[in-house]
Amino acid sequence: DxxxxxNSPSLSVQEGRISILNCxxxxxxxxxxxxxxxxxxxxxxxxxxxSSIKDKNEDGRFxxxxxxxxxxxxxxxxxxxxxxxxxxFCAASEVSGNTPLVFGKGTRLSVIx
Amino acid sequence: NAGVTQTPKFQVLKTxxxxxxxxxxxxxxxxxSWYRQDPGMGLRLIHYSVGAGITDQGEVPxxxxxxxxxxxxxxxxxxxxxxxxxxxxxxxxxxxxxxLPYEQYFGPGTRLTVT
Numbered sequence: 161d162x163x164x165x166x167n168s169p170s171l172s173v174q175e176g177r178i179s180i181l182n183c184x185x186x187x188x189x190x191x192x193x194x195x196x197x198x199x200x201x202x203x204x205x206x207x208x209x210x211s212s213i214k215d216k217n218e219d220g221r222f223x224x225x226x227x228x229x230x231x232x233x234x235x236x237x238x239x240x241x242x243x244x245x246x247x248x249f250c251a252a253s254e255v256s257g258n259t260p261l262v263f264g265k266g267t268r269l270s271v272i273x
Numbered sequence: 274n275a276g277v278t279q280t281p282k283f284q285v286l287k288t289x290x291x292x293x294x295x296x297x298x299x300x301x302x303x304x305x306s307w308y309r310q311d312p313g314m315g316l317r318l319i320h321y322s323v324g325a326g327i328t329d330q331g332e333v334p335x336x337x338x339x340x341x342x343x344x345x346x347x348x349x350x351x352x353x354x355x356x357x358x359x360x361x362x363x364x365x366x367x368x369x370x371x372x373l374p375y376e377q378y379f380g381p382g383t384r385l386t387v388t
Contacts (some may be wrong), residue, residue: 209375265314266316
């Protein structure tokens with residue numbers, strides 16, 4: 161049973177427009193969520209995170225929104241740039257339980273110039 | 274500060290061979306973990322460790338062993354390689370999971386092919 165789901169395997173966006181990547185989770189005990197970005201032949205790198213006590217966290221062009229009642233989070237990238245083309249992984253953890261991160265399958269974002 | 278290092282970068286094994294993937298970190302992190310990445314499957318946790326001498330199984334532990342004798346090193350052993358273990362393997366480390374803000378640092382990966 162997949163606890164973290166990224167239902168869109170790929171997404172294509174024009175440069176300068178908004179990219180919205182979605183993530184759903186099933187475990188109501190998850191209380192910390194992260195987004196990672198991965199380029200080919202490299203390890204994933206941390207992008208942004210959000211605790212369950214917040215509904216929004218912003219870092220430059222990247223904003224993560226959390227809707228706890230819907231068990232849904234999204235990553236917004238505005239404006240999208242060609243260098244944002246990568247695979248994006250959503251991850252979740254039950255921090256209070258000291259449990260490992262659970263990752264989604266990833267969404268491949270292509271930003272077209 | 275090298276971060277998380279993994280060796281080798283590439284490896285080809287024959288079915289039945291054994292080998293050890295090396296992982297080291299120089300950030301004095303307590304938590305270390307191994308993931309495998311397969312097409313369409315995302316990152317799946319193999320084994321993890323919350324400190325020296327302590328290891329636990331993740332989602333896909335079969336066919337792999339780990340040990341954690343020091344804080345810095347967390348090797349992953351393939352006991353008898355099988356074609357199903359063809360994958361890209363990532364090692365990661367972080368401070369304790371319960372300490373926020375929490376961020377896991379990943380190594381560059383080892384691409385393993387079993388023929």
